[in-house]
Amino acid sequence: MTTMAVPAVTHRRIPLSRIVTTELRKLLDTRSGFWTVAAIGIVSMLTTGAVILWAEREELTYRTFTTAISVPITLLLPIIAILSVTGEWSQRTGLTTFALVPHRGRIVLAKAIASVGVAVVAIPVAFAIGALGNVAGTAIAGVDPVWDLTATDLLLLVLANVLGVLIGFMLAVLIRSSAGALATYFVYAFVLPTIALVLAQSQDWFHDLQPWVDFDFAQNALMDGSVTGQQWTQLAVTGVIWLVVPLAVGLRAVVRAEVK
Amino acid sequence: MITLESVTRTYGRFTAVDDVSFTASPGRVTGFLGPNGAGKSTTMRIIVGLTHATAGAATVSGRRYVDLPNPGLEVGVLLDASAQHAGRTGREILTISQRFMGLPRARVDEMLDLVGLSPEESSRRVRDYSLGMRQRLGLAAALIGDPTVLILDEPANGLDPAGIRWMRGLLRGFADRGGTVLLSSHLLHEIEVIADDLVVIGNGRIVAQGTKSDLLGAAGSMVRTSDRTTLAAALMADGVTSSYVGPDGLLAQADAEHVGRTAFAAGLPVLELRAADGTGLEEMFLQLTADTSREGALA
Ligand SMILES: Nc1ncnc2c1ncn2[C@@H]1O[C@H](COP(=O)(O)OP(=O)(O)O)[C@@H](O)[C@H]1O
Ligand SMILES: [Mg+2]
Numbered sequence: 001m002t003t004m005a006v007p008a009v010t011h012r013r014i015p016l017s018r019i020v021t022t023e024l025r026k027l028l029d030t031r032s033g034f035w036t037v038a039a040i041g042i043v044s045m046l047t048t049g050a051v052i053l054w055a056e057r058e059e060l061t062y063r064t065f066t067t068a069i070s071v072p073i074t075l076l077l078p079i080i081a082i083l084s085v086t087g088e089w090s091q092r093t094g095l096t097t098f099a100l101v102p103h104r105g106r107i108v109l110a111k112a113i114a115s116v117g118v119a120v121v122a123i124p125v126a127f128a129i130g131a132l133g134n135v136a137g138t139a140i141a142g143v144d145p146v147w148d149l150t151a152t153d154l155l156l157l158v159l160a161n162v163l164g165v166l167i168g169f170m171l172a173v174l175i176r177s178s179a180g181a182l183a184t185y186f187v188y189a190f191v192l193p194t195i196a197l198v199l200a201q202s203q204d205w206f207h208d209l210q211p212w213v214d215f216d217f218a219q220n221a222l223m224d225g226s227v228t229g230q231q232w233t234q235l236a237v238t239g240v241i242w243l244v245v246p247l248a249v250g251l252r253a254v255v256r257a258e259v260k
Numbered sequence: 261m262i263t264l265e266s267v268t269r270t271y272g273r274f275t276a277v278d279d280v281s282f283t284a285s286p287g288r289v290t291g292f293l294g295p296n297g298a299g300k301s302t303t304m305r306i307i308v309g310l311t312h313a314t315a316g317a318a319t320v321s322g323r324r325y326v327d328l329p330n331p332g333l334e335v336g337v338l339l340d341a342s343a344q345h346a347g348r349t350g351r352e353i354l355t356i357s358q359r360f361m362g363l364p365r366a367r368v369d370e371m372l373d374l375v376g377l378s379p380e381e382s383s384r385r386v387r388d389y390s391l392g393m394r395q396r397l398g399l400a401a402a403l404i405g406d407p408t409v410l411i412l413d414e415p416a417n418g419l420d421p422a423g424i425r426w427m428r429g430l431l432r433g434f435a436d437r438g439g440t441v442l443l444s445s446h447l448l449h450e451i452e453v454i455a456d457d458l459v460v461i462g463n464g465r466i467v468a469q470g471t472k473s474d475l476l477g478a479a480g481s482m483v484r485t486s487d488r489t490t491l492a493a494a495l496m497a498d499g500v501t502s503s504y505v506g507p508d509g510l511l512a513q514a515d516a517e518h519v520g521r522t523a524f525a526a527g528l529p530v531l532e533l534r535a536a537d538g539t540g541l542e543e544m545f546l547q548l549t550a551d552t553s554r555e556g557a558l559a
Binding site: 012014021029095096099 | 311333401
């Protein structure tokens with residue numbers, strides 16, 4: 001008879017890399033996860049098609065394609081990040097996940113890395129689809145393709161989208177409910193910027209303050225291609241207010257919360 | 261080995277787990293028995309760190325659960341078989357556990373085989389599983405890391421009689437090889453057939469614990485008195501051991517006459533006294549259940 005009284009072997013700590021790849025698998029192994037990722041490719045193609053069909057000739061530049069594609073992507077990528085976190089609570093898989101990896105911060109970190117990983121792969125794919133659209137569209141229209149985006153522009157666009165993913169992720173960690181996090185994300189992405197816009201137009205004091213408190217405003221600098229030193233500082237300041245601080249609050253809650 | 265020392269958990273002013281201490285030993289199946297809402301699941305979540313104790317500490321194999329470097333390889337945990345993403349297949353769910361633990365991929369098939377889930381069943385989505393199939397899958401996930409400790413919350417729920425017998429054999433074998441098994445149930449008869457040791461909990465407090473033979477053994481007497489602490493001490497002075505049962509009962513390892521005389525000598529009124537015919541635990545348990553449901557009706 002073999003006995004197993006006291007474990008003789010000391011096991012190795014689960015490496016973070018393995019948690020990341022397992023979380024990446026979990027992003028893609030459900031229908032909702034798989035189709036959200038697949039939708040990025042599909043929607044990029046549809047958007048590209050729409051630009052080819054309806055854009056004016058002189059508007060047919062690479063920037064038009066990437067700008068159009070960016071709209072659905074800024075919505076889809078954060079959803080992936082949100083569902084990856086909230087699923088542990090809404091589907092109650094956290095009961096298994098946090099029993100296998102009891103340091104919850106490591107799971108949260110791995111999910112962040114996996115979500116950002118999906119983004120930095122998906123965005124270049126989407127932009128490549130846009131590039132093909134630019135070639136095809138200009139050929140159909142009989143004009144020369146215009147490549148009006150530099151590598152720096154593209155990198156800044158990727159960064160802007162990664163920030164979007166992190167915002168969704170932060171809200172998911174903070175709220176831990178799919179519906180609540182998604183709703184709040186829309187508030188973050190659309191309602192707050194609109195309020196800020198109206199406020200800036202009507203109130204002089206806010207107009208001057210806006211670059212330092214409005215995260216969305218600060219991120220818009222990334223879309224425009226050239227970012228000044230002051231704009232980087234403003235991005236950092238607003239990022240701390242709207243992303244880092246709430247993420248820290250959410251992380252604290254996740255670590256303390258009861259998983260059941 | 262699982263050790264709990266004065267574990268307490270409160271929710272606001274409600275105490276769900278109240279000063280619970282017990283040990284589940286290697287080589288033995290420890291049955292954790294209590295009516296619904298007694299605090300079994302909360303206690304088990306505390307052991308694996310999913311719920312934080314308000315006070316007290318729990319260790320597994322001498323360490324806090326969070327300090328285990330790869331917990332799945334040491335402790336198999338099944339807390340709720342239904343807590344799975346309904347859209348994943350059974351095989352996928354096992355694969356996720358296998359990945360986290362860093363086990364060879366072949367373990368997935370071995371475990372599916374062990375718990376009797378066919379390849380066809382394992383490629384179905386868990387949404388379409390019966391509760392019994394989920395329990396089997398949950399057991400597979402608990403066993404995949406080849407642990408030395410098992411913590412199972414109501415694992416027999418939803419299993420058919422053949423399934424229950426199969427699980428009993430599985431857990432018996434696990435304990436016989438030196439493993440520690442802690443399993444909960446709200447059914448006395450279910451736990452009676454498998455457990456070596458019993459820990460009985462009611463309203464968050466331990467009301468009885470000991471070996472099954474002690475608690476269920478025909479020897480001894482059931483006595484109710486106004487001050488059981490004093491009676492227990494008086495019996496102890498005679499070398500008679502006893503354990504608390506229910507709110508005011510005492511199960512003494514002596515015949516009724518001896519217990520009666522001891523109580524008389526101690527000047528204690530005897531409210532009830534009879535030979536424990538092995539149904540003492542059952543009655544205590546029924547009483548506990550009745551108490552709980554009464555409180556439930558008031559709440
Ligand atoms: N988060 C919570 N807030 C308030 N009460 C809770 C919470 N979790 C559990 N309880 C209460 O704690 C008691 C013990 O619950 P539980 O451990 O699930 O019992 P069991 O598993 O023995 O049926 C119950 O009365 C339950 O309602
Ligand atoms: Mg329970």
